[in-house]
Amino acid sequence: MSAALDTATATRSGKGHRDENFPVASHLIHPRNRPPILAFYYFVRAGDDVADHPDLSSEQKIALLDGLADALTGAGPSDPEAEPLKAELAARGLPPLHALELLDAFRMDARKNRYADWNELIHYCRYSAMPVGRYVLDVHGEDPARVYKASDAICAALQILNHLQDCGKDFAKMDRVYIPEETLRKHGATVAMLGEPTATPQLRAVISELAGRTLALLEEGRALPDLIDDTRLSMEIAAIHRLAVLLTRGLLTRDPLSEKVHHGKAAFALTALGAAAGALARRPFRGRLARAAA
Incomplete structure (x- = not known):
């Protein structure tokens, strides 16, 4: 094995798919x-x-x-x-396109640690998050023209949600800030506030605004489970979507610097189960729901 491969292996964090905030191939x-x-x-x-x-x-x-x-x-x-x-x-x-786009996002992370505005952040999400949803849909043989747009919205929301939850850790460990500088300035907040033990009122206002924009993305993608042909994937995405909405709403009232945004595993499981069951119950009406969404 080459020195480069030895280095690549040594960088592994040991984190696995069960350690993620949302289900991966459940x-x-x-x-x-x-x-x-x-x-x-x-x-x-x-x-x-x-x-x-x-x-x-x-x-x-x-x-x-x-x-x-x-x-x-x-x-x-x-x-x-x-x-x-x-x-x-x-x-x-299948082509390697989606995996290669994610590597482009990681190259951005290697070169860049600040984002000017919301549009720049969404551009990052185009490479860091949207390819994940597109790949899963492609594996299931779903129609890109029907499902990519809603999937992109949900994936961007999940990425931004993770950024907001981890904003303090990202700043402390890597000096990486995904919160747009424009939004910080708008509310009189500064990057240095991310290093405080609790969020200032200005930073809470920033997080609240971005959480609201994230909820709008989740609303944009809400119809996705009913647009998907594969019933099991529809249930999985419905569960992820419901969990994301729950967590994003939590950011409207919780401080990610000093409070846990996540709920307990039991509460999460019940929420996910309810959402999956709801998606299953809607399957007989999905044609009408998809037309309404369109």
Whole structure:
């Protein structure tokens, strides 16, 4: 194994799909579709760990990310982090586009740690979040023209929600701030406030505004479960959407610097189960619901 691959392996955080804030290839997903989703997750996790590694320079990170991309496309040496996804893509006849776009987002993280405004943040989400939803939909054979737009809105919302929940940690550990500078200025807040033990009223106003915009994205994607042909995927996305709405509403009243935004596992499970059951109950009417959404 090359020195580059040794370095890539050493950057792994040890985080797995069960450690994420939202379900990843849960047992709601049909068993035949779980392997390609998990292969995608662990390839992306390897890239994310590189981008977040505190001891690597920007140049080292980009070199490792380029190596992952080349291994996936066959343009460079094989990499154990890329081989499972490469095999799944070949078996399904799927292109590597979505995984490569996520690597572009990690390159942004290696070079950039501030965002000027909401549009710049959404541009980041286009590469850091939207490809995830698109890949899962492609694995299930869904129609991009029907489902991508709603999926993009939900994925951007999930990404921004994570940014808001982790705003203090991101600033303290990596000097990375996803909160738009324009929004901070609007409410008289500063980046330095992210390093305080509790959020100031100005920063709370910033988080509240961004949470409201995130809820608008979730509303834009609300119809997605009823647009999807695969019943099990519809239930999974309905559960994720409901959990995201619950957490985002929590940010309207909770301080992510000093309070836990997440609820307990039991409450989350009940919320997800209720949303999945609701999606299942709507299946007989999904044609009418999809037309109404359109």
